[in-house]
Amino acid sequence: MPKISNKGQQMPESPIRKLVPYAEAAAAKGKIIYQLNIGQPDIKTPEVALNAVKNHDIEVLSYSHSAGFESYREKLASYYKNTSLPIEKQDIIITTGGSEALLFTMGSITDQGDEVIIPEPFYANYNGFATASGVTIKPIQSKIEDGFALPPISEFEKLITEKTKAILICNPGNPTGYLYTKEEIQQLADLALKHDLFIVSDEVYREFAYDGVKHHSIMSIPELANHAIMVDSVSKRYSMCGARIGCLVSKNTEVITTAMKFAQARLSPPTFAQIASEAALDTPQSYFDEVIEQYTFRRDLLVKGLEKIDGVKVANPKGAFYCIAELPIDNADDFAKWLLEDFEDDNETIMVAPAAGFYSTPNTGLNQVRIAYVLKKENLERALVILEKALKQYNNKA
Structure with missing residues (x-):
């Protein structure tokens, strides 16, 4: 069999998309997933x-x-x-x-x-x-x-x-x-x-x-x-x-x-x-004013909610629509898979992006996740509830 290139073998997987098969399997079972892993805004295109x-x-x-x-x-x-x-x-x-x-x-x-x-x-x-x-x-x-x-x-x-x-x-x-x-x-x-x-x-x-x-x-x-x-x-x-x-x-x-x-x-x-x-480019300024107001509200809701969860550390972002959260776990990759495969709260779970893939230094950011606050208010609030329950169950399991 012809050999794959070294470059191809060294090409890293996307930490954002590599969990998609687990999410697809969970969705096929009827599980509802709040996707905090990807920066896909729910804001309407102009x-x-x-x-x-x-x-x-x-x-x-x-x-x-x-x-x-x-x-x-x-x-x-x-x-x-x-x-x-x-x-x-x-x-x-x-x-x-x-x-x-x-x-x-x-x-x-x-x-x-x-x-x-x-x-x-x-x-x-x-x-x-x-x-x-x-x-x-x-x-x-x-x-x-x-x-x-x-x-x-x-x-x-x-x-x-x-x-x-x-x-x-x-x-x-x-x-x-x-x-x-x-x-x-x-x-x-x-x-x-x-x-x-x-x-x-x-x-x-x-x-x-x-x-x-x-x-x-x-x-x-x-x-x-x-x-x-x-x-x-x-x-x-x-x-x-x-x-x-x-x-x-x-x-x-x-x-x-x-x-x-x-x-x-x-x-x-x-x-x-x-x-x-x-x-x-003809989009009126009012569109951006509303978007900034919406994301500021979502950021505040998310950061305050994360700060209330025991053992979670989060930096307050001043731009974009992401934050890095440090969780009271050892391996965010394992936790993210577990959320999709084994955890549910009223048949609902969340999807996060393990942050180790956002580092180049090996074995760094292993207990961190990237969260995108691109969901509407009620979905973000529900995702925070799910995360808190999941962390308690995951750590009890460990």
Whole structure:
């Protein structure tokens, strides 16, 4: 039998999706599952985006430009300018989700064996993107006790070698919900300039900042014009995860020129999804005001509820719609499977994402889970009740 590649064998499973077979088996038995494991908002997609597809009179579903519709890139540049970011249409490549933007970025700025420094815990798929690109992740650990704030810059400097090409951050963070301060972004910028590194900032949750705190983009620092690469997406902003439209943004013309080669190799991003995404830019501010109010309410409900459960520790997120919770257990992976296979409360259970998969350092985050607060009030309240009962039963069993 032909042999599978070493790269394929090393490719990590998604901590978010690997439990799906257990959930499917539980659902087949009639069990109701409250899904706290995945960032799929229940917020309605803006009607303006859906109507743009419904009412379109396309007769031939053709390729678009490899960089995406020019009209979309122009409109997207205007959106960024309205947030005080000096971005032009030529600085943007439309991609098939933020995931493709990250793959294009790694392909454009790294070679086999190069290193990228990433504060952990981080979006789990960074591990997969690094493996696919032959890149080594050098993790630097942020701590729940500090709310997952940026680790000291001195710790970053200790990791920099001749193979270091970039620092990658997610702002606001997935899975932590941490929102970097202006001072932290400037510290990273100064470090990148000092060591001539790229700063890659995954800003797909940029609209989700709470408590009056402002989001600070890496693209807002003029001195970083040749060092900054931003990744963005419509998935969360407009509750359009299935559209699979994102973008890569950089003022560095060499980065854009190189990334375009990858864009041309995959031909073009999907046409209908671009139509919806371009139309979504006409979404009124009232939509976002309501969404922020809803997520702030859900965050407060969840965090306060978790803090009341004996032995649970949680950091209060300032952005995105996730939090990391530390549970009074030894192995969150085992606990998550047990929730689906063996536990039920009135034929109901919950699904969580074990947080170890959001770390690169082995045997880290084993007692942590990521929880997405994307469910409505009554479902979140019920999920908290189930979690408290499950922890008591699980620990009694142990």
